[in-house]
Amino acid sequence: MTDSLVVRVPAKINLHLEVVGRRPDGFHELRTLFQSVGLWDTLRGWPAEEGRLELEIEPHGLVGNGPDNLVVRAVRALWREIGRRPGARLRLGKNIPVGGGMGGGSADAAGALILLDRMWALDLPSSNLRRLAAELGSDVPFFFHGGLCLGVGRGEEVLPLDDLPSLGIVLVVPHVEVSTAEVFSRLRLGPWKRMDDRVYAGVVDSTPEIEWSAACNDLERVVCEGWPLVAEALEGVRRLGPLFSTVSGSGATVFGVFESLDAASRAECVYEGPGRIEVVEILGRTRARPEAVAG
Known part of the structure; x- marks a missing residue:
């Protein structure tokens, strides 16, 4: 068998x-703080x-x-970009929750663009790859x-920020998938809001x-009203006393931020809730x- 290439891509949460x-x-129009966390998908x-084109999951x-x-969409986007169709056998190991608001599909798309650019010896400019990424999904460029990055626009405009000090995260994934499209369709918006600059000033x-x-x-209320299991999990996390807790993206994953990995591990031991x-x-x-x- 021909030697393989492998890329590992981590999940994200939205700290804001x-x-x-x-x-x-x-x-x-969004303003968000993306943060990578240590939960990985692997693409070979x-x-x-x-x-x-073969894809095994x-x-x-x-x-x-x-x-x-x-x-698959990333492969076809590259084919269109280069005007030819080099072949690939791909195996995707999924560990990031599906429909969990942690960007698993977007991470996999980014990983595919990076892996195939090298495997096919394309050496495309990074600007081209990121343009393709933005066409595939709003958070793929992240x-x-x-x-840690600031995301603006649809989330596809990304500004890298300096790393935060070490923090521990408790993740709870309720046994339910949440549709991003459905969440946004239920969102009721008034006039354009002014951003709360306090959360950005420190980063x-x-x-x-x-x-x-x-x-x-801003999606938390809609998600918790529409998917009660998410609300129950979030309440369970909040009882642990985190620095901050909410849903990630459009859910269903909820998370709590703790001052250290040890503090998060201690909190995990007393969690009572679904997921x-x-x-x-x-x-x-x-x-x-x-x-x-x-x-």
Whole structure:
């Protein structure tokens, strides 16, 4: 068998998410703080004959491998970009929750662009890859950077920020999938809101920190009203006494931020509520940025 390449891509949480308003193009204007966390999907690839594309998912059947899969869409986007169809056999190991608001599909798409650019010896400019990423999904460009980033626009405009001090995260994934499109369709917006600059002021300093009392997720209420299991899990996390807690993105994952990994591990032991629970650490940019390596 031909030598493979492998890329590991971490999940993200949204430490803050504001929906500023609805734009004339129908998308929502966002301001968010993306943060990579230590929960990973793994994509492995082998060259194949021209025009051939195979995608195997592990665990089998967890997500589809058809034309709507973001890895498949990333392959086809590259084919269109270069005007030819080099082949690939791909195996995707899923650990990031599906429909959990942690960017699993977007991370996989970014990983596919990075892996195939190297495997097919394309050496495309990073600006081209990030343009393709933005066409695939609003938060796909973030995964080219990793760490802590400010996301604006639809979330596709990304400004890397200095790493936060080490923090521990308790993740709870209720056994329910939440549709991002449905969440936004239920969101009722008034006039464009003014951003609360307090939460951003600290992260642009040389020693960044977040004003947790100002952090929020404008989608939390909609998600908790529409998916009661998420609300129950979030209440369970809040009883643990975190610095901050909310849903990640549009859910269903909820999380609590703790001052250290040890503090998060102690909190995990007394959690009472629904869902799969994990303790992870936040990742700095060096550890979080995906890289295709021989595997």
